[in-house]
Each structure stands twice: as C-alpha cells, then as structure tokens.
Amino acid sequence: MQHSSIHWFRKGLRLHDNPALLAAATNCRRLHPPFILHPSSNRAGINAQRFLLDALRDLDGSLQEMGSRLFVAQGCPEEVFPHLFHAWGTTRLTFEVDTEPSACRRDHGVEVIREVSHTLYDTERVLALNDGKAPLTYKRLQSLLALLGPPEKPAPALTQEHLQGCLTPCQASHDGDYRVPTLEELGQDPAKVGPHLYPGGETAALARLDTLMERTAWVCNFKKPETEPTSLSPSTTVLSPYLKFGCLSVRTFWWRLDEIYQGREHSQPPVSLHGQLLWREFFYTAGASIPNFDRMAGNPVCLQVEWDDNPQHLHAWREGRTGYPFIDAIMTQLRTEGWIHHLARHAVACFLTRGDLWVSWEEGLKVFEELLLDADWSLNTGNWLWLSGSAFFHRYFHVYSPITFGKKTDQDGAYIRKYLPILKDFPTKYIYEPWKAPQAVQERAGCLVGTHYPQPIVEHGVASKRNLGRMKAARAQKDTKREPPAGPSTVKSQRKKPKIEQH
Template identity: 45%
Template structure:
C-alpha cells in the first residue's frame, strides 16, 4: 500500500502540502501525473504543452535526485485512478493527496474522484495551495461579497490575517518503479515548439525569483503600468517584467514563496503599493480566483453577473486576421505574433490587442479572444484569463470605462509604453524591418517611394489596415452606449451613483457621490488615449490598469 501525490498544477517540491501530508502518512510515497486527453491540441498550444513537459521533467529530475521519481500515466483521470486504487497498476494506493483546483472542469472531476475514493476505501484529501487564500473557504464565509476592486480584495485578505509560511521540502521515501516516463513533445504534437525564453520547471522558477529579488530597488520601485509593452531595449523578446506568471500558473513557483520573497525585499523600505506593485499583481490573481469560484458562468456572456450583455459581432475573417497578426496594424500584429511564437505577451500588450478585438476596432466577442489566449499563452489560467478579458472588453464592474480606447498606433505619450524605435515590430513583423521608424506604426502613410525602398508595399507585402481605426472606434462607442441605454444599465458601483453614462468619451463622475459631483473627483485632460482633441473628464485617481499575467 502507498500514498499517492497527484501532481496537477503544483509542479514543485517546495511548499507542497500534499507531498508533506503523504510523507507524514508513513506509507510509501508515489508521485504521479496524469496526462488527461481533455487537454488536447485543440485546447492547448504546443508551446504551453512543451512548458508542461519541461516542468514534469524538471520535477522528475529533482525527485530522482532524492531517490524517488515521477510516474506519468495517460488516460481519463478517473479510469487511471480506478486502477491505482484497485491495485491493477504498478502501485496500489490506499491514500491520495492533491492540491485543490477551482476551475469548473477540475471541480467536477475531483468530486467524482472523491466519490470513487470513498467507495473504494481510499483516504483522499484535497488541499488548498495554488492561491494565497483558501478560495472555497473564503467564498463560503458568511457575508462574502465578490471583490471587484483592489480595496475589496485587500479587505478580504486583511480579515484572513498573515498567510502561512511555505512548507519545506520533506524527506521523500525512495521509489523504484520502471516505466511511465515523461514523454517528449514530439510524441504528442507534430508542430515544433518555438518558445525559448521560458524553460519550464521549478528550478527555473526559483532562479527567476532569485534574480528578480536580487535587485531590491527594482522590487521596491516596481509599478507595472510603467513597464514597457515592447520588451527590453535592444532585446525586445525579453520581458520588461518578472516573467514569473507561467511558473505561478503551473505551480512551479509557490505563490506564498513569491509573496514572502517580495515581502523581504520591501520590508522597512519605501516601496510601491498595490495595485501597481508586485504584491498588487498577486492580489489581482486572488481576486480573479475568488470571482471565478463565486460567480456562476464567469466564463460566459450570459448569466454572468460580472458581464454586461453586449451584442458583439461574429466575423471569422476578422478574428482570423487578428489571431494571425495580419490586421495591418504593426503594433497589434507584432504582439499577436509574439504570442504565437513565444507564448508571452506583456500586460499592456494584452490591453491593446483585447481592446482592438472588442470595443475598440473589430467588435468581436471577448470570449473569442479569450479562447485564443487560453490556447496560446504559457500563463493561461482559467480564472485570470476570463477576468482579464472581462476587464479589457469593458463589460465588467471592475473594468475601466468602456470609452477608454487604446490607439493601435501608439505614440511616445501613449500609456501602452511602446518603444518608438520600432525594434519590437521589426523583430516580430520582419516584412517591415526596413521601414523607417517614423512610418513603422502607420506604414500605409509612407510614400510609395519609401515603401519600395523598404521592400514592403502595403497591400502586397504587408496588409492594409483591416479597418479604419477612427471610424470603427466611433461606431463601436456608439454601439456600446446604445446597448447600455437599451438595457437601462447603471454604471458599476465604483463610478458612483450615476444612473447613466453622459456619453462616449465623457465622464462627469468619478467617485464618491456620483453624477452630482459631491464627493467626486474631476480632472480634465487634453486628450484621450487615442489622441482625440476633445476634452474629456478623467475618472479621478488613475485606475489600476494592471492585471495578473504578463
């Protein structure tokens, strides 16, 4: 008889409570992973699956260094576990431990496994660990309200008290079983992985965290909205942020280990604050996990209390051009090609491409973009991905105002923080590598002589803009406002008590008492994100645009 440790997202040895519990049981310990056919090529891109396999190989290597190893089984989890519980597999489990997963598919699967274990007389425990909070316990508390702001998630966190410290790696008993190795990506995908900057695994996760925290000033001064969407100068493929999100997604890095490492850097020093700070990014992650667990249909347009019902269009050609990075807008196209090649995109890049697909330009459903991200991002996470897309489509109570539209041709003053040398675009859109920098974000404005000189004729070597941004923007703002007016929609509570929107690109309330202006803050700004010359009212204190990931 043995105790199984079912690795799923908790792909690490440090701060692994299921592993600690299995070792404490006194039984032989069998670490294992199940390759579930549910997560096939249609759902998971080759780069993310390769990241998973790299993480499993790293985990196996660490276990082997301790005299144990990782067994990898293939098949429906329930079918595999029936054999493990019944002794028909290489091991016979009398106990099983795993880290809880709050995604809908995982919840349903785990309930079935718990029922199977009970019926078979197998001791089974699922343990919170993927988040700072125990998500289910927090949602179940009397008076719980889904958080829709940084203040509300901080209130929840403060009520819980200090997070527990990470667990040490226990002394793992030896395991001598042959077979069931981690497969190579070539056994599962015909396509070759193209992501090189993010090797999977706990070893790299801890090394990356150490590199980040070795620069204490960087951690203390970190403000995510000030980081560059176009990577590091001279190396546009290198992220300007920590790059830890894929490791948190797969649990190669414990969120508690990250939290306390950051805490040690900032303790007793002047430092940035949530939502912009590194702790703020982790708190946003908690917020989205709570929303995903507490809000029915969080991943849908209908029946979702966190989503305004907007009559989005459905144009497969527009969606395909956006996904392929062939919209004719080089900044958007470079970001989408970066996503496909590397599995990464900076959070401000995600802002730009999500706005462009939905309310800004193409008027396509946010769920279509969400599905593309879910397949291609290394850090694709059900709760965070849905939360981000609801946020960026302008349909959620925690969204910035829907009329804040990003210019897909960002200038030097854009909050998208895009480099103006064009090296990021030239790296990912090589058709434009010889285009002068002053035309790079709007190559269709280059004279034909310049296009010929650059070896890139717009409309032949690189597409013309798929839509006219200014026209599409105005039409979409009008459609969004009409949809709200038709439903008598009130604005989110955080914008005060106003009963309606004063109009596209206009805001007469920001906080406090609402439309009356009592208690609210007002500030004029000479132009919108797009460079619109009309005066607009900013929404008071700058909203925390940062979102988990990227």
C-alpha cells in the same frame, strides 16, 4: 497506520511549499506521485505543451534525487485513477486544491487530503467572509484579506528525511509505462516550436526568482503600469507561467518580496509586485464563485453584448495580419514566444473587442488559452472580461490606440522591426502607419502595403467611434433592466456623450 499514498500532481509541479505532498509522505510506506496528462482537456498550443513537459522532466529529476519517481499517465483522470488505486493498493490520495470548475474530487473510497497552496488564501474562507459572493472590486478583496491577516508561510520543501521508510516502487518498465512523453508523442511537430526563452520547471522558476530578488531597488520601485510593453527584453518578472503551473509557489514569492520590503520604502498595491499577486487572488476568487465565468451567456457579472460574428477579422487578428503593425507585432510575439507584456495584452484585447473589431472576448480568450504559456483559466478569463468592458472595468471609453500607444515607449518602432521584419526598412515616420508611406518609400523599403503587408483591416477612428456607441447602448440597456425610471437629473446626466480617450 502506514499508508500507501498517491500524491496527485496537478498544478503544484514542485517540491517546495507543497503541503499536500508532505501529507502524502507522512506515515507512508509506499508513495506513488502521478501526473495525469489529458491531452484533449485543454487548448494549450505547442509552446505551452513544451513548458509543461519541461516542468514534468524537472520534477521527475528532483524526485529521483529523493529516491522517488514521477509517474506520467495519459487519459481521463476518472478512468485512470480506479486502475491506479487497484494496482498500487492505495489508501490515501492527496492533492493541491484547484478552484477551476473542471477540477473535482475523485476519492473512490480512499482517504482524501486537499491542501491549499496554489493561492495565497483559502478561496472558500474569503468567499465565506463575503456572504458566499465574489468580491467584485480590488478594494473589497483587500478589506476581506485584511480580516484574515497575512498569507500563511510556505510549507517546508520535501527532503529525503520526509521520505525515510517510504518507498516508491518502480518496475523495470517504468520508463516505458510512465515516462514524460515527447512533443511528437503528443502529436506536435517540434519544428514548429518557438525559441526556448522560458524553460519550464521548478529549478528554472527558483533560479529566476533568485535573480529577480537580487535586484532590490527594482523590486521596491516596481510599478506595473510604468513597465514597457515594447521592451525587447521583458520589463516585468515573467514568473506568471511558473505560477500558473505551480513550478513556483505564490506564497514563496509573496514572502520573498516581504523580506525585501522590510525596512525599505517600496511601492504599494495595486501596482507593486505584492499588488500583482493580489490581482491574481482577485480573479481566482471571482472564477471560483461566479457561474459561467468564462462565457457571456448565463454570467451574472458580464455585460450582455451583441458581438459581431466575423471569422475573417478574428483570423487576421490571431495571425497578426490586421494591417496595424503594433497589433500585429504583439500577436506575432505571442504566437512565437508564448508571452507578451500585460499592456500589450491590453492593447490587442481592446482592439479585438470594444476598440476596433467588435469580436467577442470569448474568441480572444480561446486564442490566448492556446498561445500563452501562462494561460491561467481564472486570470485569462477575468482579464478578457475586464478589457472588453464586460465586467469589473467600466471606463469603456478608454481605448488603446493601435497607432499612438506603442509610440509612447518605442518612438522608433524597434519592437515592430523585430517581430515584423517585413517592415524593418520603413522610415520611423511610417513604421506605425505604413499605408501612409508614398509608393516610392514603400518600394525602397521592399514592402508594398496591400501586397506584402495588409492594408488596415478597419479604419481605427471610424471603428472605435462606432463601437463606443454600441458599448454605450449595451450598458444603457443593462441599466434600464436593473434600475427604476430615471429622474430629471439622471436623464440630464445620461445625455452627456462620453468621448473616446485614446491611450
């Protein structure tokens, strides 16, 4: 039977390793590949929207080289698809499996083919091995994946040969009806977009991957905790936005790394690049199976905490106006460029939640969802749960100091001077604590603290000590609900007061 196929591009915005796209082209007489743009369905800000539009234009260009086109439609998929099925006489729908709760099957009586290619493993198989439950530790995930063996090899990239005898009917009105929109058409002001450091799309993704894979020694020696959050150029791969949108296949990345690792000494999970992809798998598996994963209420793995409702503190943190230059520089980089180093994410997430401001991680999650290019639902949620001390991570007394942590890799404050130019003329002695500078020093620097740059929003030493007590109390309350009365030895151990460990 010759099908009239729709391949629904959702996240897998690429032609390489796209088994669902290959399935659409098999025994196919007509192929329509749409992308449904639902502007109100996510919180993505202007930088992330530009990245997506880049990726769509790149995908359309690649499809045109194959004699096909991308059809960009706007609206709610449940409303758009019945119209497309009717207009195009569709008999088959293919798409890449999406594990997020908002994704659901919409078949409308046509043959549906779902293929796994956004994750290394079929999440449902991993969960089945664990009695339907999410593995809650990295080691447990590793033990389950060991039973499954290595990830599948990538599917072949789509070629013109796959599309022989398969046409994509395009009307003269295609560029009016189905073209990729502009930022203005999405209601954004292009003047407010940040520097174009990371163009979206499969072409840019594969070029970036190729460049990184040429650095054989760097790949083999990569240990994520040893990379620098204050580096003025990224000290990690910055492939995460491409993985998020599916411009780069995670399986392709995995096997390219495997080629380099063969016969060479190399770092190991969890700190290696393979280890980073397994962290991605860990959070995808958790997000796919834990109810209410992206909120505290009704989330069975989440510590229930009475966070403060403080809109002023949240706004100051979001806008980089906390009075702590390291925190404010990170948030400024995030807002302008859409990407920050993972340890920088740790620092600002800890500061907002259990470290200093005691604001709910759900609020931070929303801000990251808007500002990050790589705001992947599962990873963003999992990391906020982790950094707030709400799930997975239990060393809640490890606090990232907003003063000393940045100094470890940037004693002179070059990172702060770049992103907070108002402080650029402060002496190194005061760059992390400008409020301690004498009045004359502030005047010479052309920046008066409290006038041109804010005073610290809280006193870190006092706030972190208070919050340590609150976190300890929340954890104790959870333990009393779940555990039987403690015996003498347990009571004795509970009397030990954990001390804040400042990073």
